[in-house]
Structure formats: C-alpha cells, structure tokens
Amino acid sequence: MTPSTGSDGAFRRVARFVSPVDRGFAAIVYGGSFLFALLIVGLFVELVLGSWPSIVAFGPSFIWKSSWDPITSKFGALPMIYGTVVTSFIGIALAGFVGIMAAVFLADFAPRWLAAPLSFLIELLAAVPSVVYGLWGLFVLSPFVRTAIGPLLQKVLGWTPLFSGPIYGVGLLTAGIILALMIVPTVTAISRDVIAAIPRDLREASMALGSTKWEMATRVVLPAAKVGIFGACILALGRALGETIAVTMVIGNRPEISASLFAPSYTLASVIANEFTEATTSIYISALIELGLILFVVSVIVNALARLMIWSVRGST
C-alpha cells in the first residue's frame, strides 16, 4: 500500500535468503509469481496465434466494423466491444454505489449482531452460480424491467436517447443490473475490510471534533479508504467484463449499437460462448478467437487506466 521507503529497502537487504530452507522458500515464491506471469504471456501468445488468420484477413477494421455475418464471413467486433464496456460500466456504477454504502453501514453503523449475518448473506451472493443469475434474470428480472423499471425510467428520463425506444426486457440495462448483483459482494466485502482497517484514532478524533457519525463516515473514513475501495471496484469490474453465461441470457444477443439502454446488445464473451462450439470454418473460429484477444486487451486497458487513477488519487492525498 505504501510506496517503498528507506526502511523498507533496508528490510529487503537484511532479509536475504541464507539457509537452505530459506532458499527453498525463495524458489517457491519466485516460481509462483513467475508462473502467473508466464501464464498471462502464454495466454496472450496463444490468442494472437489463434486469431492470426482473422487478423490477416480483416486487418484493424475488425475493431470498428459492425457486421457479424458467419455465412458471408464478414466479421467486425465493434457492437460487442460497445456492449461489453457499457454493461460493465452500468454494473460497476450500480454495484459501486450500493456496495460502498453497504460496506460503510456494515463497518461503522450496523450493530454487531446484525453486521455478521448481513456480511455473510452478501458474500453468499458470490457463491450463486452465474447460470442461476442468468435464469433468474430471464424469468424474473427481464419481465420486471419490461413492465416496471423500464416504463418508469422512460417516463422520467425518456427525453434522453439513453432511455428511448421499445423496451424488450432483455438488453443493456438488464445485463448491467445482473452484473451489478454479481459483483456487489466483491465491492462490499473488500471495501468493508478496508474501512474496518482505518485506524480508530481517526474516527475518535473526528467524533471529538464534534462531527456526526455521518460526517465521520463521509468526510474522514471514506477519503482515508478511497484507494482500497477503488481497488475493490477494479477487481469487480474485471469480473463484469468477462462474465459470460448470465449476460448471454439477458442481453438479447444482437450485434448492433444502439443509444438506448433498453435495446438488445451483445458482449465479446457472449459471442464466443454462443458460437464457438458450432463454428466450422477456420476463418470463423479465428474471428471468434480474435474477440477473445480483444476482450483480453480491453481488460488490460481498463486495469491500466485504473492503476493510473489510483496513482493520481494517491498523489492528491
């Protein structure tokens, strides 16, 4: 968490690996971390190799073309990139707000007898298989969006293109809500731990200065915990970007870009899940693998941006 300081460097110098047991341990920790690096590099190389025929055939226009026609072998990824990014951001916007509020409540407001079972229940959400979320989304949430949430949003905000057009029930918004439900445990659990780790002194000092509990939470605790909370959101966003089955069942699977959040859309992971098993021609398979490559790159870019934002946040405190 803290940037390395002189004393940290000194610690590193002193704690050299000397005995055979230490060396063995060193080999394991080094090996472990290199294994992960190797895995990521290997994955990237394999994706590039697999998508090479498609990269050669379609060139960079693959990224901004928006037709997806397996019969004439015309492939473009733009609608899926759009769908992936939009659903993930709806998901993180909803889950971030609700999840952080829940974390503040659990860490600072809830009585102890309530906090423990409540945290347990929220974390239990993470254990629900995604296909269950998908089915629930299809049979319960999407009719609810079509008959209740959608018309309400349209009534209030229908003048913006975001909430215009017919409401199908399935689409960007429904997929975003499902994603929010799936990633809220990650946001809440990590944020709660980060908030709980904020020194008591800070809270006591703020109370001593006469602030209310609410002022303490919003003006002292949350700013102190923001880097950690941001990290929690990034972790959650990563899950949202790659989520496949639940999204496939509620997004409507239409490779089209539409301004309305009620419109059906498509995500990179969904296309692969839908079409990989029955793809027969080699260029088709290669195009699907290139979607995987793009998903990989999108995830890397999102993570890198998040890193930059964390650095800038840290700089300002």
Place this chain on the structure above:
Amino acid sequence: MRSFVRWLTTAAVAVAMTLPAAAATQLTGAGSSFDYPFFSKAFYIYNEKNPNVTINYQSIGSGGGIQQFTAKNVDFGATDVPMNAEELARAAQPVLQVPVALGGAAIAYNLPGVTQAIKLTRQAIADIYLGKVLKWNDPEIAKLNKGVSLPDTSIIVVHRSDGSGTSYIFTDFLSHVSPEWKSKVGTGKSVQWPAPSSVGAKGNEGVAGQIRSTPGAIGYVELAYVIENHMSAATLQNRAGNWVACSADNVAAAAATKPAVNATNFSIVDALGAKSYPISGYSWVVLYKKPADSSRAKILYDVFAWLVGPQGQSYAKSIDYVPLPVNVQNAASATLRQMQR
C-alpha cells in the same frame, strides 16, 4: 488456439476413455447436443442388451464433434448438418454419413387472449423474420386468421443466439420459401438476423423463456422441447397448401417423401406431400468407411445398424424424438453396410 482446443478436448476425451476398466469394448463419440438425450437413452439400452459394449458420447456440439472425428480421437461424430466438402477433405479418408434422428422447429408465440392456434403461411413467416411484417394485426396475418382478435402490438422476433442445428433447419426453410431471404441472409447455424426487433436467446429453453415472458413474441423452438413442455405452436401451410400442425407424425411425413436422403442432398424443408410439416430436418452420425481398428469396426457397425433400425428408433419415439420413417431406415442401413468390417 485451434490446436490447443483440439488438445484440450482430446485430453478430456482421453480421460473419459480411461475411466472405466478396459474389460469391455468402449466406443466413443462426440458432437451434436441435439442427439444427446436420444443417444444417452439408446446407448444405455444397448449396453443393457450387450453388456460387453459401452458407448461414451460427449455432447460438445456438432463443430467440435466433426473436429474430434477428423482428428480420430473418437470412433464416431454426430452433427446436425452433414460434413461439407471442405470438412470431408480434411478427414482425408472416405466417410459414411448416416441419418439417425429427425427434428423439426415449431413456431411458438405469445399472444395474450388468443386461445386457438394461429395460422401462418410460409411467406408470412419469412416476412416476419425479414422485418417486413412488424405488427400482429398486419393484413398479411389477419387475413389468415379471420375471427381471431389480433392485437396491435409489435412482433418481437426471437431466434437462437447459439449456433444450432435448429437454426440451420429454420433458415434452410426460409431460404427455400423466400428468394429474398436466400439472397439477403442465407442458411446457417448462426446468421445475421435482419428483423429490426429481433432478440437472440440461448438454447431452446432460452427462446421458450423469452417468448413466454414477452407478449407479442414469436420464435422457433425444437419440436421435442415444444412437445415436452406442452407449448402452443402455430399451424403452418405446407407446400401442398394444407394446414399442418407441428407434430412428430407430420415431420416424419415430410421425411418419408424423400427416402433417398444422403449427405449432399439432405434438405427436407418445404417438402411436398399432403401431411408434410415444412420445417423439418435430419441429424447425422459420421463414421469412417474403413475404421483403423477392424475389431471395433464390427462393433461400431452393430451399434449403428441397431440404432437406425426399428428397435433403436423405437427409443427415439419414447422420448419425443421423431423416428426415421421405414424407407429412410432402410436407406440408412444400406449406407452403413458399406462399412468395411
């Protein structure tokens, strides 16, 4: 990546193969998920009758099945669409393609308040899926359903989002009845759906669920799924001009009109015949004409001769698959006999 996928599935199949002790002959197959419930049942029965033969079938999709078969990782493959020339060339050996089961696609819909089965012509279905008919009370639908109060709601067109044999049969049907569909869209397991209000759903259960939860929706669902879930389906006008319901008998009737079915001429959509249901098609098993291991070849032949014969097909019927008509059973057996064993 392709080789990696192949390696992965090979590994999976290899693991699956080594699990039971090699006391009996174990045949392995992979492919179509449409065939999976039928194969599970039929191979279970076959094993009860012939305890020394077990058959392990991996339901990994037709594309994967053909890949595994071409790589010789499995004894047989199963596919909803026969292997084409490119795929046969990759196999580099003569391949026998045998029809093993029949399927059809029912047109299901959600019209609150409409109790009787609606009627649709082939052209009306094509126009709906082309996005030319957008409302339920469009004259093209209304004139076919006099006395039915069709609502003034938009038609939501539902299709399969996952690559599937059912989509293949349905788009094959549309290509046959509409030149415009043929030139604009074409036939395939995944196509670019042109209707402006189309929604893709995963699997039969996804399409059925989407239709059930969306008033004004229409979609195509695999026949066995419709029968088992007691869904209502449209009555269609076939090429002979008769109105036919989607039933196992009417699908079999369509198949019976064309006994000389083979891997290059297999389409039975929009078939002639008074009872023929127009959206019907076969599922296939692919075998090498000369399997590498001749002792297995004999067993392989026995299994599939039984499966396409009256006995095996009777189990298809018991779980709501459409059994092959007798003349197609004979044609399939004749193809199988070419196997060197």
